[in-house]
Amino acid sequence: MVTRHSIQDASDYMMAHKAHVDDSCRIHVRAKVVVHDTFNGTASARTKSKLGKSGSGKQLLALQEDMQQRIASDLHDSTCQHLLAASLNMMRMRCAVAGIGSAIKICDEIDASIGEALREIRAFTYLLHPQNLLDGGLKSAIEEFAVGLSSRTSLETHLKIDAAVDALPNDTQRSLLRVVQEALANVFRHAKATQVTISIKATDTNVTLRISDNGCGMPISQARDGHQAVSFGVGIPAMRARLDQMGGTFEIHSSSTAVCSGTTVHATIPRATSRKGNKPVNIHRGGRGSAKIRPSHG
Ligand SMILES: Nc1ncnc2c1ncn2[C@@H]1O[C@H](COP(=O)(O)OP(=O)(O)OP(=O)(O)O)[C@@H](O)[C@H]1O
Ligand SMILES: [Mg+2]
Numbered sequence: 001m002v003t004r005h006s007i008q009d010a011s012d013y014m015m016a017h018k019a020h021v022d023d024s025c026r027i028h029v030r031a032k033v034v035v036h037d038t039f040n041g042t043a044s045a046r047t048k049s050k051l052g053k054s055g056s057g058k059q060l061l062a063l064q065e066d067m068q069q070r071i072a073s074d075l076h077d078s079t080c081q082h083l084l085a086a087s088l089n090m091m092r093m094r095c096a097v098a099g100i101g102s103a104i105k106i107c108d109e110i111d112a113s114i115g116e117a118l119r120e121i122r123a124f125t126y127l128l129h130p131q132n133l134l135d136g137g138l139k140s141a142i143e144e145f146a147v148g149l150s151s152r153t154s155l156e157t158h159l160k161i162d163a164a165v166d167a168l169p170n171d172t173q174r175s176l177l178r179v180v181q182e183a184l185a186n187v188f189r190h191a192k193a194t195q196v197t198i199s200i201k202a203t204d205t206n207v208t209l210r211i212s213d214n215g216c217g218m219p220i221s222q223a224r225d226g227h228q229a230v231s232f233g234v235g236i237p238a239m240r241a242r243l244d245q246m247g248g249t250f251e252i253h254s255s256s257t258a259v260c261s262g263t264t265v266h267a268t269i270p271r272a273t274s275r276k277g278n279k280p281v282n283i284h285r286g287g288r289g290s291a292k293i294r295p296s297h298g
Contacts, residue, residue: 072128137166138173164202191215
């Protein structure tokens with residue numbers, strides 16, 4: 001039977017869950033802006049003094065990993081639970097509005113949205129959670145990660161990874177795994193892609209990593225106006241910092257004019273090097289509609 005109180009009760013619950021989700025989003029956005037500003041050298045004096053001189057390298061990457069782990073845990077342990085509770089309240093709501101066709105239709109739509117949000121959060125927490133290098137090394141770690149990603153999303157993954165990558169130093173393997181993880185998170189969140197290919201080639205002199213998707217590409221304005229000016233993202237700065245630490249190069253090739261021409265992340269590292277650089281990244285537009293982000297040497 002429909003009672004005003006039962007509907008009010010259920011919608012109060014829904015609003016409480018929404019408020020919780022909003023709050024935790026606001027906290028994470030604030031944390032992210034701090035990390036973003038620090039990566040890009042625009043952090044406040046207070047933040048800079050907290051991070052100290054090493055704030056541009058390892059410490060920042062550790063901070064970003066820590067932040068991602070917290071976001072993943074919060075999303076999984078708290079936000080997911082609130083969504084599940086909201087879903088249970090929808091069952092109560094359905095009983096309360098039984099017989100009212102228009103209300104049932106709204107319940108169906110809310111249920112579908114909650115289901116979609118839960119699926120997205122589960123895929124997202126999987127992508128955010130730093131994967132560990134398994135005993136099998138980088139090749140099998142990426143393979144397992146890709147299988148897990150495909151099973152949680154509609155993204156098809158193709159892998160071409162030289163077995164020689166398992167002979168790289170552990171730190172290098174771990175950093176490459178993080179770069180792959182970060183790039184895949186971007187494909188999942190931004191590219192609207194159906195396929196992604198990860199290839200790693202290792203020769204005696206260098207290692208080349210390429211992650212290409214068949215998605216929508218990056219907006220031209222993003223390339224023209226300067227990527228960092230329009231995004232508070234820390235994923236690309238973090239990938240760049242990792243490559244920088246390994247003395248490597250980092251480029252993104254993207255086009256949003258051609259249909260599904262996608263984005264390619266391209267990185268190379270020299271083998272057996274410990275060179276550390278601190279190169280700024282310039283944004284270059286390639287041909288018509290193509291964005292190229294690469295480190296400048298100087
Ligand atoms: N594969 C991709 N396809 C389309 N757009 C992309 C892709 N990768 C990155 N982008 C664009 O570049 C922006 C910056 O990416 P970045 O990883 O630095 O930040 P983010 O993903 O927005 O946030 P964060 O990684 O901090 O959670 C994204 O917001 C998105 O617009
Ligand atoms: Mg990102």
